């Protein structure tokens with residue numbers, strides 16, 4: 712539980728790298744955080760590790776396989792009705808063709824363009840840390 716009894720939701724997201732590009736997904740207009748950009752991932756389920764969660768969510772949502780590499784700094788962000796702990800991992804792309812199951816669009820983006828997207832608010836510090844690390 713977080714502040715004033717608001718639960719904290721753990722969400723694991725992947726910064727999926729392939730040949731100098733990173734995979735971004737845009738949330739659909741009927742999802743929470745509509746039309747904002749994010750690193751794909753999802754809510755941690757009971758009994759699974761963060762890496763298992765990431766591999767499962769990305770296969771379910773995008774139909775590609777990935778390998779989690781490095782855990783970056785988790786971000787605690789307060790949305791109006793819940794608190795999210797966003798746990799980012801850099802990942803390598805392993806295989807498969809992107810097929811969108813939930814998102815409205817995706818892009819493979821070069822590092823220098825990451826700042827140009829309208830991000831979910833919780834992702835802003837993640838993008839900053841990732842760029843500081845040199846991608």
Ligand SMILES: Nc1nc2c([nH]c(=O)n2[C@H]2C[C@H](O)[C@@H](COP(=O)(O)OP(=O)(O)OP(=O)(O)O)O2)c(=O)[nH]1
Nearest residue numbers: 722724742743744749750751752753754831833834
């Ligand atoms: N997957 C992902 N979610 C993010 C990121 N940044 C961020 O604020 N979020 C938020 C959006 C959602 O509220 C939540 C992730 O849950 P989800 O992807 O399972 O979304 P959902 O639509 O099923 O959630 P909900 O509306 O049912 O609550 O975390 C991010 O980079 N990746």
